[in-house]
Amino acid sequence: METCWYGVFCLPPRLGGAHLARPLQNVPLDWPAGVADLVSHERMRPDFHWPQYETACEHQGGDHADEAALAEDSDRARDYELCHIHYLPLTKKDARREESMRALLAQLFSIIAPYEGTAFPRKALRI
Numbered sequence: 001m002e003t004c005w006y007g008v009f010c011l012p013p014r015l016g017g018a019h020l021a022r023p024l025q026n027v028p029l030d031w032p033a034g035v036a037d038l039v040s041h042e043r044m045r046p047d048f049h050w051p052q053y054e055t056a057c058e059h060q061g062g063d064h065a066d067e068a069a070l071a072e073d074s075d076r077a078r079d080y081e082l083c084h085i086h087y088l089p090l091t092k093k094d095a096r097r098e099e100s101m102r103a104l105l106a107q108l109f110s111i112i113a114p115y116e117g118t119a120f121p122r123k124a125l126r127i
Contacts, residue, residue: 001059023048040075055086
C-alpha cells in the first residue's frame with residue numbers, strides 16, 4: 001500500500017498522481033527539544049513525512065480494531081501532535097475507491113495549502 005500511496009502523492013496528474021513534493025519515507029523523526037520526555041515512542045518512522053508541511057501519513061495495515069491497537073494508534077497521534085506535525089492515517093478504506101482517495105487528497109491539500117503559494121488552490125482543484 002505504501003507504493004500505491006507514493007504514486008498517488010508523487011506521480012504527475014497525467015499518470016494519476018498529485019505531483020506533490022517527494023516525502024521522506026520511513027525516516028526517523030528527530031524529537032523537538034523538550035518533547036522526548038513526553039512522547040510515548042522512543043522513535044517513530046512515518047511512512048510519508050513532509051517536513052516543509054509539518055505533515056506525516058502512515059498506512060495502517062493489519063487489524064486496528066483490538067484495544068491494544070487502538071491504544072497504540074492513539075499514542076501515535078498524540079506523539080505527532082506533541083511534535084506539531086499534522087497526522088493523517090491511511091486506511092484500506094481510503095484506498096478502496098477513487099472517491100475515498102480524492103477525499104483523503106482533499107484533506108491533505110487543505111493542510112498543505114497554508115505552506116504553499118496563492119496558486120496552490122487552483123492546482124489542487126485541477127488535480
